[in-house]
Amino acid sequence: MKNQRFFNRKFVPAAQIRRLWKGMVISMKTVFINGSPKKKLSVSSYLLGIVRMLVSGEVVSEQVRNQNDHKRVLENIKDADAVVIGLPLYVDGVPSHMLAFLKEMERFCLEHDIRLKVYALSNGGFIEGRQNKPLMQVLENFCKRSNLEWCGGIGIGGGVMLNVLRIMFFVYLGIFVLNVVFAGIQTGNWLPMDAVQHFAKQLGIILFFNLGVFFHSLRMSIAINKGVGFGVKFTRVLLPSFLFILAADFFFVIISIFQGGIFKGWLAKK
Numbered sequence: 001m002k003n004q005r006f007f008n009r010k011f012v013p014a015a016q017i018r019r020l021w022k023g024m025v026i027s028m029k030t031v032f033i034n035g036s037p038k039k040k041l042s043v044s045s046y047l048l049g050i051v052r053m054l055v056s057g058e059v060v061s062e063q064v065r066n067q068n069d070h071k072r073v074l075e076n077i078k079d080a081d082a083v084v085i086g087l088p089l090y091v092d093g094v095p096s097h098m099l100a101f102l103k104e105m106e107r108f109c110l111e112h113d114i115r116l117k118v119y120a121l122s123n124g125g126f127i128e129g130r131q132n133k134p135l136m137q138v139l140e141n142f143c144k145r146s147n148l149e150w151c152g153g154i155g156i157g158g159g160v161m162l163n164v165l166r167i168m169f170f171v172y173l174g175i176f177v178l179n180v181v182f183a184g185i186q187t188g189n190w191l192p193m194d195a196v197q198h199f200a201k202q203l204g205i206i207l208f209f210n211l212g213v214f215f216h217s218l219r220m221s222i223a224i225n226k227g228v229g230f231g232v233k234f235t236r237v238l239l240p241s242f243l244f245i246l247a248a249d250f251f252f253v254i255i256s257i258f259q260g261g262i263f264k265g266w267l268a269k270k
């Protein structure tokens, strides 16, 4: 703790000293920045959470939703070794509130001579992970201008579906627990094999759809732990495109009914 306070003092280039002492005195600090404007249940928080679980050392989670968050987050990256920016794809690019943050971050990093490793996790609603390519290029250019080290990222397609699958996991888990409790109370059998098999099957399907994300997240976290570059990779929810389109159409019809009626938008007075 004493060392930590010493290195965090304003005039000490903490990140450089951390690197020198890496593995001996204090561990690496990685700041995970969620760039989704959603308060909760964003896809970005899900993706950042997976990588975060696998990263060692000090990890800090932050979110940038508007200008009020800038100062706090920038102060937090001052003594960090790496940042992982998770953000949604908006109109094939970086969301405008994150562009404003990146501008501030550029100024801040140059002013304080901050050298960070930057990784990114971006996701879009469309199925093709490659849709995130222009966003990755923007982040690479941002790093060049800010004198930061661009270490690459993962561009993910079908983000909304991954989020639905994550919610489904908890629904299935809840149903499974209820099944076990009811079977236990009614028959005394606290391990009903049919419920276990059913849950295992559902879990297997969810895991399969997420395989690409899990694989690349694992590789990214290894790169972060080693402090090396990762390159830019693209992946997606592992569902054939024609099935994805059917599922997405069905999903959005249901959502639009729940959010005010299917024809509301079409018939509203313009």
Ligand SMILES: Cc1cc2nc3c(=O)[nH]c(=O)nc-3n(C[C@H](O)[C@H](O)[C@H](O)COP(=O)(O)O)c2cc1C
Binding pocket: 036, 037, 038, 041, 042, 043, 044, 045, 087, 088, 089, 090, 091, 092, 093, 123, 124, 125, 126, 127, 131, 159, 160
């Ligand atoms: C204003 C806006 C623009 C969007 N533009 C795109 C886009 O160009 N391509 C795409 O694949 N998804 C697009 N999306 C969908 C989001 O990227 C998608 O819902 C994502 O999963 C949201 O991530 P989050 O939950 O982390 O915020 C857009 C969404 C909004 C609200």
